[in-house]
Amino acid sequence: MTLNKLIIATTAAMALSSQVMAEELKFANFTPPFHTINASVIEKLNTDLSAATNGALTVRGYHGGELGAGPAEQYVRVLQGAADMAWGLPGYTSSQFGKTMISELPGVIPEGTPGYEALWRAYSKHFSNEFPGVKPLALWASEPNIFIMRNKIIRTPADLAGLKVRVAGSTAAEVASALGATPVQMPISQVYNAMQTGLIDGVITGASTLRDFKLDEVADALTIGAPLGRLAFYTVLNGRVYDGLSADKRAAIDAASGLGLSKSAEDAWLQTAAKALEVARADRANTILELSAAEKAAFTAAVSGVVQSYVKSVDGAATLAAMKGQ
Incomplete structure (x- = not known):
């Protein structure tokens, strides 16, 4: 066999071997591929894992x-x-994530404070049991929640009386109720139609949804600055799948996940929100209301009992302290 033929045969054998050993992880994404999650988590995981394993472990998004x-x-x-x-969002199945949901309460993760750090500080000791059967790869928080409304301008808690406001989970529902609104729980993917048809008057969520779920097309009034908390998110990997990988592939996943991946996601959410608000402010059809200190105080007083009540209901005092770094 000539040297060239030997090289060709060896290369072919190596390629076949790598094909046999290569594994592709399926990532379920309920949103379109343009959503913030794709570049900040799905594509990042694929890039990092592929690089660390020479292509032996990849991630494919199913959008x-x-x-x-x-x-x-x-x-x-x-x-x-x-x-x-x-x-996903712990809020969609709030009963499973009782202590995780503490992170969504007003004031627990103040604006400007990394939510992913607060979540990971408390995870191992306080709510890892809320994630059975999986390996969490990322935990992060959204930008601060705001009111995104259609034909309703919210300046005081009294303005919410009789309004139906969508919330993501149980903690936001308690906040909405304390403010006098009627909370309606539904996935964010249903909000566009619900606002368009008048099923709901608005939503408590982050400004990133204006862009990621095109809520800018059905909303025309935003109120910024009320203490409405933030949303929590997770990315998880099937525990059996993780355990079944080779040691080097598990090490690659360990290195590509955790704080770094969580920061990537949260930073991307904040950037999307900032861009969405910039576009919203430039649209003269929108009313953008930024609350004064006195106006914020009225909302703060209205929700003051929510945090203490919820934390007590889930025996979460130690979890709250851990999230706050105390």
């Missing part, structure tokens, strides 16, 4: 609910093996 419809079913989808990875 728009391709692996199964329903944002609230993301966690179960991973447990059942329909997907290897997924992202």
